[in-house]
Amino acid sequence: MKVLITGSNGLLGQKLLHKLRVDDAIILIATSKGENRVSEKNGYTYFDLDITNKDAVAQLIASEKPQVIINTAAMTNVDLCEEKKEACDTLNVDVVQYLADACEKIDSHLIHISTDFIFDGQDGPYTEEDEPNPLSYYGLSKLKSENILKQSNCNWTILRTIIVFGVGENLSKSNIVLWAKGALAKCEPLNIIDDQFRAPTLAEDLADACILAARKKAYGIFNTSGKDIMSIYEIVERIAKHYGNTTENLNKISTATLNQTAGRPPKTGFILDKARKILGYNPHSFEECLTIIDKQLEN
Ligand SMILES: NC(=O)c1ccc[n+]([C@@H]2O[C@H](COP(=O)([O-])OP(=O)(O)OC[C@H]3O[C@@H](n4cnc5c(N)ncnc54)[C@H](OP(=O)(O)O)[C@@H]3O)[C@@H](O)[C@H]2O)c1
Structure with missing residues (x-):
């Protein structure tokens, strides 16, 4: 099976790259914008591909003919999407149309990642059938991308996920676990x-969901987040306890006090039954995830 990943310099992209490059049954093509920032160069071919370049996307897919495309590239900064709606639309919406069109021509399977931010957070946890109502432009852009696939004739899978975290190499952004671990170590309020x-979702668990969907040719929408639903405060508290940090410096605040540019859904979380049953998705508990991260940081 030939698999092409977009956004291979990103967190999910890197996890997919490392899992797939060692599989002899897979021919792997990794693509991202600019140079390859992953130091391991064996087991795959890398192409510098700006996926907002429609012609370049069409050309590469037509010449490489991958059976599976996993689209991990996106504009993920929620407040930036609110400020730069056009750029957000280009990367999170238009690109999905380019990929769907290219996939349709060669009959390949497109696996795309969506988010809990398509919901308003009034009555989470959500099933795949619940009615979306995004509060932010980021959420709206991802909902638009889902609708493109629903209207497309390509074989598609949408994996919805929530706060992705993990350890990566030369990442352009941090994530909640690495941020909290560093901040707690400073013992400041x-x-x-x-x-x-x-x-929250361990990037390896989400990568496994992508690979399961590819292998099983499972089409449609699947909830593929972590299994523990917690407040952001509880997430940080559990990280503190795991690393033996005091929780005395943690102050509870409300969303309203932050005055963030984009709206955030109060309570999301997903019901994972469909992904467990059809994909065999089996995410780690939050504490197991922290132990996995410890081992990776040791190395
Ligand atoms: N992170 C979360 O908490 C979260 C939550 C829900 C859903 N998701 C979804 O999960 C997916 C993966 O997220 P992630 O956390 O792995 O994101 P990420 O770490 O930000 O990775 C995205 C990658 O896409 C690359 N990229 C950006 N613009 C590009 C372009 N024009 N052409 C090619 N590549 C480009 C980025 O390159 P640079 O590294 O060079 O910037 C980055 O490496 C995304 O679809 C995201 O919307 C994420």
Whole structure:
């Protein structure tokens, strides 16, 4: 099976790259914008591909003919998407149309990642059938991308996920676990929101969901987040306990005090039954994830 990944310099992209490059049954093509920032160069071919370049995307897919394309590239900064709506639309919406069109021509399977931010967070956790109502432009852009696939004739899978975290190499952004671990170690006061609830997702678990969907040719929408739903405060508290940091410096604050540019859904989280049953998705508990991260940081 020939698999092409977009955004291979990103967190999910790197996890997919490392899992797939060692599989002899897979011919792997990794693509991202600019140079390859992953130091391991064996087991795959890398192409510098700006996926907003419609012609370049069409050309590469037509010449390489991958059976599976996993689209991990996106504009993920929620407040930036609110400020730069056009750029957000280009990367999170238009690109999905380019990929769907290219996939349709060669009958390949497109696996795309969406988010809990398509929901308003009034009555999470959500099933795949619940009605979306995004509060932010980021959420709206991802909902638009889902609708493109629903209207497309290509074989598609949408994996919805929530706060992705993990260890990567030369990443352009941090994530909640690495940030909290570093901030807690400084023993300074930290203000943490306690009125937003999420199910954070280990990047390896999400990569496994992508690979399961590819192998099983499982089409449609699947919830593929972590299994523990917690407030952001509880997430940081559990990280503190795991690393033996005091929680005395943690102050609970409300979302309203932050005055963020984009709206955030108060309570999301996903019901994972469909992904467990059809994909065989089996995410780690949050504490197991922290132990996996410890081992990676040791190396
Ligand atoms: N992170 C989360 O908490 C979260 C939550 C819900 C859903 N998701 C979704 O999960 C997916 C993966 O997220 P992630 O955390 O792995 O994101 P990420 O670490 O930001 O990775 C995205 C990658 O896409 C690359 N990219 C950006 N613009 C590009 C372009 N024009 N052409 C080619 N590549 C480009 C980025 O390159 P640079 O590294 O050079 O910037 C980055 O490496 C995304 O679809 C995201 O929306 C993420």
